[in-house]
Amino acid sequence: MSSIADTSVLPAQRRRLPAASSWTMTTAVSVALLALMPLGFVLWATVATGWETAQQLIFRSRVGELMINTILLVVFTIPICTLLSVALAWLTERSDLPGARLWSWLCVAPLAVPAFVHSYAWVGLWPGIHGLGAGIAISVVAYFPFVYLPVSAAFRLLDPALEDQAASLGLAPLAVFRRVVLPQLRLALCGGALLIGLHLLAEYGLYAMIRFDTFTTAIIDQFQSTYNGVAAYMLAVVLVVCCFVLLGLEAAVRGRRRYARLGPGVARQAKVARLGRWAYPCLLLPLVTSAFSLGIPAFTLGRWLVGGGTSIWRMDEIGLALSQTLVICLVGGLATTTAAVPIAWLSVRRPTRASRLLEACYYLASSMPGVVVALALVTITVRLLLPLYQTLATIVLAYVIMFLPRALVSLRASIAQVPMELEQAAASLGRSPANALWSTTVRLAAPGAAAGVALASLGIMNELTATQMLAPNGTRTLAMAFWALTGEIDYAGAAPYAVLMVLFSLPLTWLLHHQSKKIAGR
Numbered sequence: 001m002s003s004i005a006d007t008s009v010l011p012a013q014r015r016r017l018p019a020a021s022s023w024t025m026t027t028a029v030s031v032a033l034l035a036l037m038p039l040g041f042v043l044w045a046t047v048a049t050g051w052e053t054a055q056q057l058i059f060r061s062r063v064g065e066l067m068i069n070t071i072l073l074v075v076f077t078i079p080i081c082t083l084l085s086v087a088l089a090w091l092t093e094r095s096d097l098p099g100a101r102l103w104s105w106l107c108v109a110p111l112a113v114p115a116f117v118h119s120y121a122w123v124g125l126w127p128g129i130h131g132l133g134a135g136i137a138i139s140v141v142a143y144f145p146f147v148y149l150p151v152s153a154a155f156r157l158l159d160p161a162l163e164d165q166a167a168s169l170g171l172a173p174l175a176v177f178r179r180v181v182l183p184q185l186r187l188a189l190c191g192g193a194l195l196i197g198l199h200l201l202a203e204y205g206l207y208a209m210i211r212f213d214t215f216t217t218a219i220i221d222q223f224q225s226t227y228n229g230v231a232a233y234m235l236a237v238v239l240v241v242c243c244f245v246l247l248g249l250e251a252a253v254r255g256r257r258r259y260a261r262l263g264p265g266v267a268r269q270a271k272v273a274r275l276g277r278w279a280y281p282c283l284l285l286p287l288v289t290s291a292f293s294l295g296i297p298a299f300t301l302g303r304w305l306v307g308g309g310t311s312i313w314r315m316d317e318i319g320l321a322l323s324q325t326l327v328i329c330l331v332g333g334l335a336t337t338t339a340a341v342p343i344a345w346l347s348v349r350r351p352t353r354a355s356r357l358l359e360a361c362y363y364l365a366s367s368m369p370g371v372v373v374a375l376a377l378v379t380i381t382v383r384l385l386l387p388l389y390q391t392l393a394t395i396v397l398a399y400v401i402m403f404l405p406r407a408l409v410s411l412r413a414s415i416a417q418v419p420m421e422l423e424q425a426a427a428s429l430g431r432s433p434a435n436a437l438w439s440t441t442v443r444l445a446a447p448g449a450a451a452g453v454a455l456a457s458l459g460i461m462n463e464l465t466a467t468q469m470l471a472p473n474g475t476r477t478l479a480m481a482f483w484a485l486t487g488e489i490d491y492a493g494a495a496p497y498a499v500l501m502v503l504f505s506l507p508l509t510w511l512l513h514h515q516s517k518k519i520a521g522r
Contacts, residue, residue: 025354028342032358035365035401041376042240045233057234066215066235070242072132073200073214077139078193084140085147085192086185088289091282093155095273103286104152108513110293111145112505114462116205116483117498118142118293121300123209124491135212141293142206143199147192149512154188160271187254194250201242202369204465205483215239216371216465223375223469233379236372243367297502301495308492317481318496325461325477331392332399333457337407337449339400344411349420359408366405373398374469395470402466403459407452414448451511458508462501 046054057063085107091097092104110118118138122129158181166176204216215235222232275282305312343362346355377398381389388394425440460467464479471480478497485494 024342024345025350028346028355028358031339031342031400031404032361032365034397035362035404037380038368038373038376038401039240039365041379042233042237042372045379046237049230049233053230054234054237057231058238062218063235063238066213066218067238069132069213070201070215073135073139074197074246076136077143077200078196080136080140081144081147081196082189082193084285084289085144085151086189088148088286089152089155091286093152095275095282096279097275097282097286098279103290105510105513106290106294107148107152107286108145109506109509110142111512112502112509113142113294113297114205114464114479114498114501114505115139115142115199115203116209116464116479117501118297119206119209120482120486120491120494120498121297124300124304125296130211132212134210135207138206138210139196139200139203141289141296143196144289144293146195146199147189150188150192151185154185158184190250190254194246197246197250198243198367198369201239201246202371202465204371209486215242216369219371219375220465220469223378229379232375236375239369240372243369247364247367301499301502304492304495305499308495312493313496314493317476318500321476321478321481321497322500324475325479328392328395328467328475328477329457329460330453332396332403332460333407333453335396336400336403336456337411337452340404340407340411340452341449344408344415347412348415362404362408365401366403368401370398370402370463370465371469373401374466378469390470390472392472395467395472398466398470399456399460399463402463403456406455406459407449410448410452410455411445412448414445414451454508454511458505461504 049057088103088107092100092107097103113121115138118141122134122138162180162184166180171179201214202216203214204220207214208217208220215238219232219235219239222235223229340362343355343358346352347359377394378389381394461477462479464483467475467477467480468483471477476484478501482494482497482501485491485497
């Protein structure tokens with residue numbers, strides 16, 4: 001009987017699965033084309049401007065100044081973040097540092113504070129702070145967790161047997177670390193450094209508040225003050241080229257080496273290094289880092305809240321901003337996660353060269369700075385689809401393009417845990433490809449989908465650049481209200497909005513920290 005049942009199912013499987021795959025591939029390609037619109041816009045802007053005009057706008061002294069600022073910012077910030085993060089990760093994961101668990105959480109917690117809130121806190125404490133030095137200092141305390149998080153996870157997964165073998169050959173501890181440990185951290189370091197670099201190129205609020213000019217601040221200035229579209233387009237072209245250069249450098253440094261260990265047995269836990277009399281001096285590093293990355297924002301926000309009193313809690317305005325933020329975050333998070341379902345399914349169920357190419361297109365599109373995405377959608381809607389200009393649909397599309405990988409990663413992990421046979425059984429019972437996918441895989445992958453919605457929504461909550469340029473008239477999110485009040489030098493009035501953004505971001509930060517600990521079963 002079982003053999004007869006199996007043969008009866010096979011024809012249905014053959015009929016249904018190709019249809020499901022074809023339908024999903026068509027949807028995934030459509031989403032990829034939408035996600036690549038900003039890149040297509042940059043190419044169109046370059047061609048439409050003409051070489052002579054483009055040359056005059058790109059090769060001018062102003063662009064040279066912005067390029068120098070960008071290069072110096074990246075060249076100084078990324079190495080400082082890398083050194084700081086590796087030292088903190090080693091102390092919290094490989095040594096007997098007092099309170100290591102607490103310090104590991106505090107090293108991730110700065111991600112809960114939006115970058116422009118970091119800048120607001122520093123300016124509130126030192127009103128005269130500005131320029132390159134300020135940009136580097138604030139960028140380090142705001143972005144170093146992007147390197148710390150993957151490096152600390154990598155430390156927990158390293159096999160200490162390799163270090164023992166190197167030590168048995170007579171290598172000193174520093175030589176073992178340099179020749180054995182660091183090469184194994186290369187993927188984590190490259191990934192974290194790339195994230196920081198892309199954030200440095202895309203950030204607006206942090207640098208605008210300290211009066212440090214970057215390509216993003218210059219583009220928005222052109223757009224808001226003079227609406228000089230051609231000049232803004234050419235600055236966007238240079239900014240996109242900078243993003244591609246970073247992607248290429250990361251790929252070149254990462255290389256194609258194998259990092260997996262082949263052999264019998266299971267990697268054991270690494271020995272904890274005894275700091276001895278250096279334990280308390282080593283505490284200074286995480287203590288000072290937490291003081292700058294968390295203490296300064298907490299102190300500044302607390303000071304403004306106390307100084308402003310109850311008058312700054314305008315509950316009608318705050319309630320409106322909070323409700324609009326939650327609606328946009330929920331709609332954007334659901335749309336982003338829904339758009340990620342087809343490619344997540346293909347990458348797990350049909351891992352072909354085409355699906356990998358589509359996935360790469362998604363990641364490439366998300367590397368575009370928010371200002372470029374917004375500028376592209378503004379131009380397209382104004383020229384071709386005017387009824388969609390400054391509507392909820394346009395801003396949701398921008399969020400989908402920018403935050404698609406966040407939902408994709410969560411969905412892909414959940415779909416991989418759902419047996420493929422359930423989809424086959426649903427298809428054999430006569431359900432349509434979409435219905436079979438929805439009734440089995442999507443429902444069972446609901447926890448991963450919920451995590452994807454949360455990750456995308458919290459990214460949307462702290463997004464400022466695209467929201468300012470694309471939000472419908474009358475929209476006032478927490479980030480927009482905060483920025484408007486700081487522009488009026490009403491730092492006390494902006495404090496409640498900053499506090500709410502931090503409070504809503506803390507759960508995501510804790511989730512990231514918890515998930516990184518689960519990697520090693522801790």
